[in-house]
Amino acid sequence: xxxxxxxxxxxxxxxxxxxxxxxxxxxxxxxxxxxxxxxxxxxxxxxxxxxxxxxxxxxxxxxxxxxxxxxxxxxxxxxxxxxxxxxxxxxxxxxxxxxxxxxxxxxxxxxxxxxxxxxxxxxxxxxxxxxxxxxxxxxxxxxxxxxxxxxxxxxxxxxxxxxxxxxxxxxxxxxxxxxxxxxxxxxxxxxxxxxxxxxxxxxxxxxxxxxxxxxxxxxxxxx
Numbered sequence: 001x002x003x004x005x006x007x008x009x010x011x012x013x014x015x016x017x018x019x020x021x022x023x024x025x026x027x028x029x030x031x032x033x034x035x036x037x038x039x040x041x042x043x044x045x046x047x048x049x050x051x052x053x054x055x056x057x058x059x060x061x062x063x064x065x066x067x068x069x070x071x072x073x074x075x076x077x078x079x080x081x082x083x084x085x086x087x088x089x090x091x092x093x094x095x096x097x098x099x100x101x102x103x104x105x106x107x108x109x110x111x112x113x114x115x116x117x118x119x120x121x122x123x124x125x126x127x128x129x130x131x132x133x134x135x136x137x138x139x140x141x142x143x144x145x146x147x148x149x150x151x152x153x154x155x156x157x158x159x160x161x162x163x164x165x166x167x168x169x170x171x172x173x174x175x176x177x178x179x180x181x182x183x184x185x186x187x188x189x190x191x192x193x194x195x196x197x198x199x200x201x202x203x204x205x206x207x208x209x210x211x212x213x214x215x216x217x218x219x220x221x222x223x
Contacts, residue, residue: 001046002026006036008054019105033057037065044070052079060093067094074115133222134207139167158183159201166220175217
C-alpha cells in the first residue's frame with residue numbers, strides 16, 4: 001500500500017516509516033499539515049496515518065479534508081491526547097481508528113492491515129451489487145436504484161417496476177403478456193397501455209437501453 005504519514009516528531013516518524021517499509025508498504029512522510037493539504041489536492045493514497053497536533057495545519061483539519069475528498073480510504077489518528085473531546089472530534093471528522101501514543105509499532109501494523117482488508121472487502125461487496133448498463137447508467141441491485149452519472153433517476157412506481165423487470169431478465173425479450181403479468185399482477189390491460197408505459201420509460205432514459213423487437217416485445221441489453 002501507499003501510505004501517507006503526518007507526524008512532526010522526527011524519531012517517531014522515522015520508526016513508523018522503517019517499520020511500515022519493512023512490512024512492504026510505501027510511505028510518503030510529512031511533518032506539517034500544510035504540505036499534506038497541498039499533496040492530497042491531486043494525489044490519493046491507500047491509507048492515511050495522521051497526528052493531531054502538527055505545525056501550520058493540524059491533523060484534524062487534514063482529516064476533514066481527506067474524508068471529504070476520499071471518504072472510503074481508511075484513516076488512523078495517532079495522538080498523545082486521550083480526552084474524549086479529541087477522540088470524538090477525530091471520529092466526527094472521518095477517522096476509522098484512534099491510537100494513543102505511545103503505542104507498539106506492531107499494534108499499528110495490525111490496525112492498518114485490518115482496516116485495509118476491511119475496506120477492500122467493502123469495495124468488493126459494493127462493486128458486486130452494481131450492474132453497469134452503460135458508461136453512464138448503473139443499477140444498484142442492493143437497493144434497486146437506477147443511477148445516471150451517480151444521480152438517482154426519478155421514476156414512477158410502475159416505471160420503477162418495469163426497470164426491475166428488465167434488469168431481472170437482462171438480454172431476454174419481455175412480451176406484453178410478461179409485462180402485464182408482473183406490472184399489473186395479471187390484470188388485463190390494453191396493449192396500448194403497455195406500450196405507453198414502455199415509451200414513457202424510454203423517453204426518460206438518456207440512452208437507448210430498451211429496444212423494441214418487432215412482433216415479440218422489448219429487451220434491455222448492456223450498452
